[in-house]
Amino acid sequence: MFSALRHRTAALAFGVCFTLPVQAALLPPGDMASHQARYIATYFPGRMTGTPAEMLSADYVRQQFAQMGYQSDIRKFTSRFIYTSKTNQRNWHNITGSTVIAAHEGKQPEQIIIMAHLDTYAPRSDADIDNNLGGLTLQGLDDNAAGVGVMLELADALKDVPTQYSIRFVATSGEEEGQLGAENFLKRMSEAERKNTLLVINLDNLIVGDKLYFNSGKNTPASVRKLTRDRALAIARSRGIAAATNPGLNPQYPKGTSCCHDVEVFDKAKIPVLSVEATNWSLGNKDGNQQRAKTRSFPDGTSWHDVRLDNQQHIDSALPGRIERRSRDVMRIMLPLVKELARAKT
Numbered sequence: 001m002f003s004a005l006r007h008r009t010a011a012l013a014f015g016v017c018f019t020l021p022v023q024a025a026l027l028p029p030g031d032m033a034s035h036q037a038r039y040i041a042t043y044f045p046g047r048m049t050g051t052p053a054e055m056l057s058a059d060y061v062r063q064q065f066a067q068m069g070y071q072s073d074i075r076k077f078t079s080r081f082i083y084t085s086k087t088n089q090r091n092w093h094n095i096t097g098s099t100v101i102a103a104h105e106g107k108q109p110e111q112i113i114i115m116a117h118l119d120t121y122a123p124r125s126d127a128d129i130d131n132n133l134g135g136l137t138l139q140g141l142d143d144n145a146a147g148v149g150v151m152l153e154l155a156d157a158l159k160d161v162p163t164q165y166s167i168r169f170v171a172t173s174g175e176e177e178g179q180l181g182a183e184n185f186l187k188r189m190s191e192a193e194r195k196n197t198l199l200v201i202n203l204d205n206l207i208v209g210d211k212l213y214f215n216s217g218k219n220t221p222a223s224v225r226k227l228t229r230d231r232a233l234a235i236a237r238s239r240g241i242a243a244a245t246n247p248g249l250n251p252q253y254p255k256g257t258s259c260c261h262d263v264e265v266f267d268k269a270k271i272p273v274l275s276v277e278a279t280n281w282s283l284g285n286k287d288g289n290q291q292r293a294k295t296r297s298f299p300d301g302t303s304w305h306d307v308r309l310d311n312q313q314h315i316d317s318a319l320p321g322r323i324e325r326r327s328r329d330v331m332r333i334m335l336p337l338v339k340e341l342a343r344a345k346t
Contacts, residue, residue: 029335030328032156036064037141037149037207037323038312040118046136048122049174049181050095053136057118058098061171064152065102068159070169072102077184081177084125095122097173099181104158106166110196112342113168114154115182115262116147116203117175121305124177132307134176139311142303144175146323147203150330157335164343165198175204175262176305182262186269199228199341200273201334202263207315207326208303209278209291212236212243214333215258216274217267224272229256232274232337241329249286259288276334278326 040047044057058074065072080094097119120140123129139145148171155169174180189197206212214232216225229245236243248255258264258275267273277288283301284290290301297318303309315323338344 028328029331030150030153030324030326033146033149033153033327033331034324035149036152037146037327040148041139041141041145041312045120045139047118047120047140047173048134048136049097049119049177051136054119054173055098058100058171058173061100061118061148061152062102065100065155065169068102068156070102070104070155070159072100075099075101075185075188077174077181079174079177079180079184081122081124081180083123084127086126095174095177095180097181097184099173099185100171102155102169104155104163104167104169106163106342108164109166109192110164110198111166111168111193112198112338113170113200113266114151114203114338115170115172115200116151117144117173117181117262118148118171119173119176119181120144121176128305133305135307138305138307141312141315141323142205142207142310143305144204146206146327150203150206150327150334153327153331154334154338157331158338158342158344161339162345163339164345165341167338167342172262179262179265182265186265194269194271197266197271199224200263200266200271201276201338202261202273203276203330203334204261205277205279205291206330207278207323208298208310208319210280210283210293212241212276212278212326212329213245213258213281213288214243214274214276215246216256217263217272218254218257219267219270220272220274225256228272228274228337228341231340232276232333235333235336236329239332241333243329243333244281246281246288249282253281253287276330 121134123134172181294301
């Protein structure tokens with residue numbers, strides 16, 4: 001494994017029926033991403049794993065990739081999660097999820113994976129339902145239509161750009177039930193694919209949080225962190241964009257590392273990762289779960305899974321212009337970073 005990590009480090013260092021009529025090439029950075037986020041959130045609410053809304057949104061994302069000229073398909077997987085009733089009875093709930101994969105082929109076998117989960121929160125208990133968490137009306141604009149929107153704009157911007165390394169764009173499902181789609185994707189990777197994966201980039205919860213963060217995995221080598229996380233922060237500074245990394249105020253989450261998204265699955269497998277998220281690691285338990293200061297608009301300092309808060313109407317009212325600004329900022333950092341890491345020829 002250590003030899004594989006050295007190989008990844010050396011490779012990165014060497015390279016240092018739905019349509020949405022939006023073309024990224026004709027728009028400023030972030031415009032396509034924000035349009036896509038709004039479209040997915042409003043046309044496919046309640047994208048719980050295995051539901052018709054999730055399947056329709058997966059097919060929509062696949063069609064978007066196909067319209068860009070990518071080879072793209074939907075990979076089904078089966079799994080289950082525990083549902084707890086008011087009487088504290090616990091039962092398994094079986095699901096069939098949809099993961100969308102598109103391939104940008106490079107000249108060499110090494111690859112970079114860019115991920116964003118398309119599913120919304122599925123209630124795991126009667127208490128969740130009573131608290132308006134998840135369900136058929138949850139738009140999930142922040143969690144995580146915005147991440148899918150940025151991934152689609154990156155794919156569109158890179159579709160005609162030759163790269164030395166391949167790029168895989170992956171829209172997972174089952175994230176809200178415990179990274180089920182990411183686990184299935186990793187399980188189905190061959191040993192050669194694992195060794196050739198230089199980096200996994202995860203885009204999740206980009207809008208509501210106070211600050212934009214770039215974090216590495218606990219197992220990502222320091223040399224790769226410099227080329228990925230630290231380079232992202234440098235690009236942000238050069239463009240006047242405020243960005244940060246986890247300050248490490250909670251000993252369970254060391255400085256510069258992330259937690260609890262799909263990317264955690266790959267970190268545990270010793271594959272280098274970069275997590276892109278918006279939250280506030282200095283608040284609450286200092287674990288990244290409190291996204292912002294508590295206000296009337298966000299009473300708990302979060303919008304996580306809440307039908308009343310994670311929708312475009314509420315976000316537009318509470319944070320005017322945030323969806324477009326944050327989408328633009330993320331794109332202005334991520335596009336040059338991905339081009340560098342994939343060794344794009346421009």
